[in-house]
Amino acid sequence: MKFSIYRYNPDVDAKPYMQEFDVALQEEDHMLLDALLRIKELDDTLSLRKSCREGVCGSDAMNINGKNGLACITKLADLEEPIVLRPMPGLPVIRDLIVDMTQFFEHYNSVKPYLINHDPLPETERLQSPEDRAKLDGMYECILCGACTTSCPSFWWNPDKFVGPSGLMQANRFIMDSRDQAIEERLENLEDPYRLYRCHNIMNCVEVCPKKLNPNAAIANIKDLKIARAKDKKPAKKIFGIKVG
Amino acid sequence: MLIELLTDKYPGMRFWLTQRLTALVMAAYLVLVILLLVIVQPARFEAWHALVSPVWFRLATILFFASLCMHAWLGVRDVLRDYVFNQGLRGYLQIIVDVLLVIYFVWLCFILWNL
Numbered sequence: 001m002k003f004s005i006y007r008y009n010p011d012v013d014a015k016p017y018m019q020e021f022d023v024a025l026q027e028e029d030h031m032l033l034d035a036l037l038r039i040k041e042l043d044d045t046l047s048l049r050k051s052c053r054e055g056v057c058g059s060d061a062m063n064i065n066g067k068n069g070l071a072c073i074t075k076l077a078d079l080e081e082p083i084v085l086r087p088m089p090g091l092p093v094i095r096d097l098i099v100d101m102t103q104f105f106e107h108y109n110s111v112k113p114y115l116i117n118h119d120p121l122p123e124t125e126r127l128q129s130p131e132d133r134a135k136l137d138g139m140y141e142c143i144l145c146g147a148c149t150t151s152c153p154s155f156w157w158n159p160d161k162f163v164g165p166s167g168l169m170q171a172n173r174f175i176m177d178s179r180d181q182a183i184e185e186r187l188e189n190l191e192d193p194y195r196l197y198r199c200h201n202i203m204n205c206v207e208v209c210p211k212k213l214n215p216n217a218a219i220a221n222i223k224d225l226k227i228a229r230a231k232d233k234k235p236a237k238k239i240f241g242i243k244v245g
Numbered sequence: 246m247l248i249e250l251l252t253d254k255y256p257g258m259r260f261w262l263t264q265r266l267t268a269l270v271m272a273a274y275l276v277l278v279i280l281l282l283v284i285v286q287p288a289r290f291e292a293w294h295a296l297v298s299p300v301w302f303r304l305a306t307i308l309f310f311a312s313l314c315m316h317a318w319l320g321v322r323d324v325l326r327d328y329v330f331n332q333g334l335r336g337y338l339q340i341i342v343d344v345l346l347v348i349y350f351v352w353l354c355f356i357l358w359n360l
Contacts, residue, residue, distance in 0.1 A: 038286075157327045197257040198327065226258055231251045 001025055002082035003033060005046065008020055009095050016093070032142060033060055033072040034080065047096040049081050055210060058145030062097050064086055068147035068208040082131070085178035090159060107163045111171035111189065116182035134179035134211035139173035139209050142166060148205035148215050154198040161194035165215030168196060172218035175225065196222060264319045267312035274309035294360065303357045310353045314346045 001023055008016035023038050024219060033053055040046050048071070049059040054072035063086040064074055076083075091099040149164030151153050163171070174180050183216065190196040196219065205215040251259045287293045296302070321342045330336040 011297075118327070154327065191255055191258040193260070195257070197261050200323070223261065226255075227247065227250065227262070231247055 001218065002078065003035070003039065003041070004082045005096070006093075007044070007096055008044070008087040008091055008093055014084065016085075025076070029147045030077075031072055031073060032074040035076055035083075036060075036071055036085075040184070047098050056143060058143035059149075061088055061145035061210070062086065062145045063154055068151045068212040070145060070147070072209060082084055086122075087218070090144055090150045090152075090156040091146070099146075099150075101146055103159055104144075104149055104164070104166070106166040108170060108197075111163060111167050111174070112186070113170045113174065115174065115177060116124060116185075117179055117239055118181055118206075120172070123204050126179045135176045136173055138213055139169055139176070140145065142173075142213060143211060147208045151204040151208045152199075153202065153204070154200060156193055158175065158198055161192075161196070163190070163195045164197040165199070168199070168222065169213065169215040169218040172222050175222065183225075184229075187229070188226075190222060258342070260322070264316055266341055267270060267316040267319075269314065270312040271309060274312075277305065298360050306357060308355065310350060314350050318342065318346055 003021040003023065004018050005021060006016060007013070007019045021039050021042065023035060025035055025038060025041065029035055029038060031053075032114040033050060035097075036046070036048060040048075048062070050072065051059045053060075053072045055070050058070070062071055064071070065079060065084050068088055071085075079137070084143060085097060085098050087093050087099045091101060091103060095241040096099050111139075115126075144166060146166065148169075149166045152162075152165055154162050154166045168190070171186060175183055175186050180186075199216075199219050203216050203218060206213075208218075247262075249255075250262050253259070255262075281296060285292065285296055287296050297306070322339065325335050325338055325342075329338060
């Protein structure tokens with residue numbers, strides 16, 4: 001099977017290049033990750049991240065024939081040859097297929113991805129009704145692989161300012177959590193013109209998500225919530241600098 | 246109040262919401278125009294003239310174009326923010342767009358008032 005793989009070792013290479021591989025696969029090699037490990041047997045300098053090899057850890061996200069995905073759950077049979085593999089776009093390359101995800105996790109951290117609840121700790125767990133729990137479905141499953149955020153042009157243009165689909169979906173995951181008490185702060189945290197509003201709904205995130213989640217719907221929900229909550233507030237005195245009340 | 250979201254306390258939402266509200270105005274105007282055309286079916290100049298001359302229609306048209314200009318201004322502003330990182334260049338491009346939109350709008354008012 002033919003591969004064309006992005007290679008770059010900053011200690012040795014002046015600039016990145018594509019390396020061709022023609023690898024003989026074994027009968028048990030079904031997934032792209034299996035083939036990559038075969039290639040590693042031929043050339044052990046090829047660098048990539050991997051761990052669970054079953055689409056749960058999110059380590060082996062990469063750009064596969066132009067589309068972000070997880071190597072471990074991408075079937076070889078579905079790919080056109082030569083299979084072109086590149087690191088996820090929009091993040092600095094550390095080596096070969098490994099990218100520096102610091103920026104991605106800084107955005108994740110900025111939405112405070114943990115429960116904020118000021119009530120005294122209960123004796124057991126904080127309970128939720130099955131209906132409230134169901135509101136987290138489609139969001140809590142995110143494995144933070146970065147496939148969505150690094151396929152988002154809004155993130156490419158403003159990686160330091162736009163939180164990105166993954167971070168925004170995690171923001172919505174805690175906004176929607178019935179046990180969380182910081183909805184107002186969370187919504188305010190996303191009011192800057194860049195953090196949330198750079199999303200223009202092109203839906204690359206939905207297209208690539210290996211867990212079939214919908215960050216775009218989560219982003220839309222945040223905007224809808226802002227509108228719904230504003231309806232209860234006092235009327236404004238000034239709109240675009242003009243006094244109205 | 247929804248209007249709260251248009252204040253400078255919401256530097257992101259006010260522009261996003263304005264773009265949606267102007268889109269609603271444009272959609273309503275288009276429905277109105279299509280209905281009028283279907284009902285009146287103006288074939289000659291006089292019929293067209295009679296259709297667009299009433300003050301209410303001119304005001305509706307001005308409202309439509311004001312929404313269109315605002316909508317376009319916000320759209321171009323978004324594009325410039327996304328793609329033009331040099332603040333100076335972005336400022337100049339924005340001024341060109343602003344001037345063009347003002348010219349278009351004044352031109353439209355001029356046309357409507359000379360019907």
